[in-house]
Amino acid sequence: MEVLNYDIIIVGTGLAGLRAAVEICRKNSRVKVALISKVQIMRAHSVCAEGGTAAVLHPEDGDSFELHAWDTIKGADFLADQDVVMHFVKICPEEMYLLDHWGIPWSRKEDGRINQRPFGGHTYPRATFAEDKTGFFEMQTLYDRLQMYENWDRFEEVFVTKLFIEDGKFHGLFAYDMLNGKFLVLKGKTVILATGGGGRIYAFTTFSHAVTGDGLALAYREGVPLKNMEFMQFHPTGLVPSGILMTEACRGEGGQLRNNKGERFMDRYAPEKMELAPRDIIARAEMTEILEGRGFKGPDGLDYVHLDLTHLGREKILERLPLIREVTMSYIGLDPIEKPIPVRPAQHYTMGGIDVDIDGRSKVPNLFAAGEVACNTLHGANRLGTNSTAECIVWGRITGEKALEFVENEKFEPEIPEGKIKDEEKRIVEFMQKDGKESIYQLRKELRQTMDRYVGVFRDEEGLKTAVNKIREIKQRFKNIKVHDKGMYYNTDLTTALELENMIDVAEVVAVGALERKESRGAHARRDYTKRDDKNYLKHTVAEYTPEGPRISYRDVKITIWKPVERKY
Ligand SMILES: Cc1cc2nc3c(=O)[nH]c(=O)nc-3n(C[C@H](O)[C@H](O)[C@H](O)COP(=O)(O)OP(=O)(O)OC[C@H]3O[C@@H](n4cnc5c(N)ncnc54)[C@H](O)[C@@H]3O)c2cc1C
Secondary structure, eight states, X not given: OEEEEEEEEEEOOSHHHHHHHHHHHHHOSSSOEEEEESSOGGGSGGGGOOSXXXXXXXXXXXXXXXXXXXXXXXXXXXXXXXXXXXXXHHHHHHHHHXXXXXXXXXXXXXXXXXXXXXXXXXXXXXXXXXXXXXXXXXXXXXXXXXXTOOSEEEEETEEEEEEEEETTEEEXXXXXXXXXXXXXXXXXXXXXXXXXXXGGGSSSBSSOTTOSOHXXXXXXXXXXXXXXXXXXXXXXXXXXXXXXXXXXXXXXXXXXXXXXXXXOGGGGTOTTTGGGSXXXXXXXXXXXXXXXXXXXXXXXXXXXXXXXXXXXXXXXHHHHOHHHHXXXXXXXXXXXXXXXXXXXXXXXXXXXXXXXXTTSBOSSTTEEEOGGGEEOSSSTTSOOTXXXXXXXXXXXXXXXXXXXXXXXXXXXXXXXXXXXHHHHHHHHHHHHTOBOSEEHHHHHHHHHHHHHHHSSSEEOHHHHHHHHHHHHHHHHHHTTEEOOOOOSSSOHXXXXXXXXHHHHHHHHHHHHHHHHOOSOBTTBEESSSOSOOHHHHSEEEEEEOOTTSOEEEEEEOOOSSOOOOOOOO
């Protein structure tokens, strides 16, 4: 078994992980950094981000930090911590200009300034974009920048299975090196988890297959709480039948939603903002149209509405939304210049995550989390589009700085007891030898169907109880799985089983949190408690691991400027 020593370990190479790595390396060329990803570095989900990144770049045209903060807080249905939001909006522009200096090809206005487009819930067009491939260009720019430094090592296609936390501190982790068919132990003085969200606990999702909530489950099982996990975002425009995202930029550029009567139905739900209302409101509007019979019949129950771009014209679609056209043409043989696109709400974002403070620090002082895996309470009950890539970049930088500070200032030598390493090795080997009756693929399918059906856009007590029971049944059956592949090299049967174990834990926290929150707020819409209840639930949900299931408690929201009001668009 190889045991390697590092100062800082970053798990995850999406926008958050890469930004953290750049920050550390550019500030200190002596610290040793390990960058780990279970897929190749540039295949992290972040390359899929399409529409843009929020930042106040043009105050001369009327935008301001206060406006960006207000939009975020109102969008969050007042569950965002307001100090965190103010901190965020002030750093976003700095980061957009840094990326500009590092070479990102931002789309530009006629006068040469960086262009920005409208996005849902934002009162000012502040989505900074590079065509409709923003995430790809951001990743590429950060990755290029990282090549300037030599004090980092790459661990690609290396799957982390356990964090070693001893005496309240992180000491290292255990990983399965798929490519080289061996196990690794990395000792580290500090860790940044940047492992992304848990989108793939749902079947109909916009997310890449690798987004299985691993970091959430790894931290949770070691006693680091998860926060606000019941708030799952459903994006209004998932392509039917695959779920591939039709970016909100389609509506930012003027796309319209229509039902089977040809009506622009959003005038009944958000007359002022129409198709640019926040995602939770549009997702509910679409589901209401579909459930009341004004949708179109889709395959396997995936009924849909139309996203109509035809009136935008060929030139605009080719210039601003080329990826959308490429995707619809190759996946469903439809040209959006000619015909409307079939769409319905698809799971799209995990608002909750590892419970961290404004610096991205968890209750374990040398364990940080950044990006979608983290819940620093920026997004509250509903994230605004473009605030996520911005969050990844902002807290990539912040956690990079803070992790470096820890290493520079604390005298700490990580030590992992030999027995603990042996135990984890034994656990993974036993996993590979599992020869039970249950198929991991069947269990995964059932888990996802359960989440889609009972923990979706609309929820109620009966459905949520059914979901919790079903998830616990799957958890029991998981003990009796079969892993067919017994080999050490690229054993995807094994990694699928490990991912499923993580997904089960994450799904349980989501469903239990949703059952306990007896109100409707942001993306959490209960049919049996249809109103927001500030008296009892203007609170963050904190979930702690116990072998019997999550223990739920609540924590106050930080309200510094804006008191909650009714949310109208
Ligand atoms: C299709 C799509 C389009 C989007 N467009 C936008 C947009 O325009 N604007 C916006 O603001 N947001 C957008 N989002 C949301 C945004 O893309 C994500 O929230 C963000 O990219 C998450 O980045 P991240 O760095 O947190 O994690 P990710 O990019 O998901 O990276 C996670 C990393 O963790 C690694 N990892 C995970 N588990 C393990 C493990 N067990 N061992 C080792 N490594 C592991 C992975 O290999 C990967 O490297 C979009 C989302 C989708 C689905």
